[in-house]
Amino acid sequence: MLRSIVLSNPKKRNALSLAMLKSLQKDILHEAESQDLKVIVISAEGPVFSSGHDLKELTDEQGPDYHAEVFRTCSEVMMMIQNHPVPVIAMVNGLATAAGCQLVASCDIAVASDKSSFATPGVNIGLFCSTPGVALGRAVPRKVALEMLFTGEAMSAQEALLHGLLSRVVPEERLEEETMRIARKVASLSRPVVSLGKAAFYRQLAQDLRTAYHLASQTMVDNLGLPDGQEGIKAFLQKRKPVWSH
Amino acid sequence: MLRSIVLSNPKKRNALSLAMLKSLQKDILHEAESQDLKVIVISAEGPVFSSGHDLKELTDEQGPDYHAEVFRTCSEVMMMIQNHPVPVIAMVNGLATAAGCQLVASCDIAVASDKSSFATPGVNIGLFCSTPGVALGRAVPRKVALEMLFTGEAMSAQEALLHGLLSRVVPEERLEEETMRIARKVASLSRPVVSLGKAAFYRQLAQDLRTAYHLASQTMVDNLGLPDGQEGIKAFLQKRKPVWSH
């Protein structure tokens, strides 16, 4: 099963208000442990994928405690994507800025139309995109991230692809088709296998090489111990399609 | 205010002798805490941006203590760029080799003319570019860095852009214009905001994701507590230009 989450407040440029973040959090967590769920696709209505935080929530009238809650919730949403048992795909058709750009950078896979663009323009309004920089700095080379953060200038979809922020760029009319093709591919796989692999990938990435190989080798052995691990190999050796247990 | 630092010993290919490194250190540190300083641009006279260390200082006549001082000073200059409160931009028009290439890799932003090239050719003279490799290995993918380090062959500006060593490549006649456009843009921003963001970016990059988000979220809250943080958001909501406190 594929879950589609749509940012649907185009009048407000899909701003990630605290309410929107909490709704996103709920949607992402919804039945996360259900073995039927195979992949999540996050897309948006309108010409702006997301413009980032709602600035009305960041004035000094709300005060630092409220601000802290906004950024804590936002960070939790971003980490939740990485910690989620199934792959999360961003489908982007338009402008993604600040925390909107962070959301794209935080997904496991990101497909965008060629008219999309990406920016972290916080410096223009006196609010450096420090939290977006966490996701951006882990997705692209640091000089690329720093130029975006220091100048606030937008990067085209092609440049974003070149530098690793996107997985795939297609013409607008093929965006849904290509995203769904990848999503259906992921949905056709064994969920326990994909979940095990996704968790191990992010964990080992932060480790030194020897520790990483120790973890990943154990993951391979565990994977072979899963019913779907053995079914997949048997099916391959018998030249037939595997039948996953779920 | 924009500070321009020019490597101006073209006859010696702008070699980073100990004297040159100390002069560079002094120039970079000069009034670093002045709130008027907004951005630093490092450029060079002549067809070679910098050829790296002065090899006459690395013979066995000087001995290991002198050598150690040279590399310690050089490393301090490179780290000082990263730790500096304002963005440092390299403007490169020509060849940058060894510690010269390290200097480019160490700047926050690097703009180069399309005739520029980059190399770490130390292996050719029996001195592996280990210190340049620190900066290079953090700017480009490791296989790109290793090929440069093991073969000593030069990389074109276009390849350097592709792999993240440069932020922007332009024809020679547009180099100054484009660099100054970016520098003026940075100089138009709030210095306290940019300083806070730069420091947080480099710090979080070395941390695990949860720690990084914790730091960056606190940075966002602190940023909103700055006078320029609130001024920027108010100006945006009131649809006017912000007036920074400095």
Place this chain on the structure above:
Amino acid sequence: MLRSIVLSNPKKRNALSLAMLKSLQKDILHEAESQDLKVIVISAEGPVFSSGHDLKELTDEQGPDYHAEVFRTCSEVMMMIQNHPVPVIAMVNGLATAAGCQLVASCDIAVASDKSSFATPGVNIGLFCSTPGVALGRAVPRKVALEMLFTGEAMSAQEALLHGLLSRVVPEERLEEETMRIARKVASLSRPVVSLGKAAFYRQLAQDLRTAYHLASQTMVDNLGLPDGQEGIKAFLQKRKPVWSH
């Protein structure tokens, strides 16, 4: 001296069976400490560079202890390449999948023909490429790695070059010539200098910036203390070719 290691079981698509891995391990370790050895080139017979593990060794008939030995041996081979005193070059002409792709990603330099392609298709048979992901995730941006791991789709040589998995891509008819040109270049260098530099590069890459510069600065001083370090600099200042001690 250049050592050539050829995967030569094309009928089995050069599968990395436990026997093949042990043979590879032996070949890589063979006279590793000999000062005559300067560079290793790993290539393969037939249209498939390597298809990865031998799936017949991963059925539940062998059991978890045997599986663990396979992955431990494979991880040791990959780490051995990085820890080897001389540069290891992959010369790829065809398809490299799963642990075959991991082998390419683990080499210091990788040259491929333009008809080559790279994939981590384990998910298709219920075995996520977690150990290949260790090498892949350190060679390319994480979104690139994740798309390969989650979809199992192949990446072209040009894309692999773009994203840092390869050092160089050439037409098939020039593959050997270009690889040998690079290998001969490496073989013409001072082995103690290259070994010192290679070890320091990988070690510092995992360290924080200050620790990395401390290590690399000491490496530079040690390098200058080597006979070849001083010979190289003298030769350069005297405008003659260096004569290495080995």
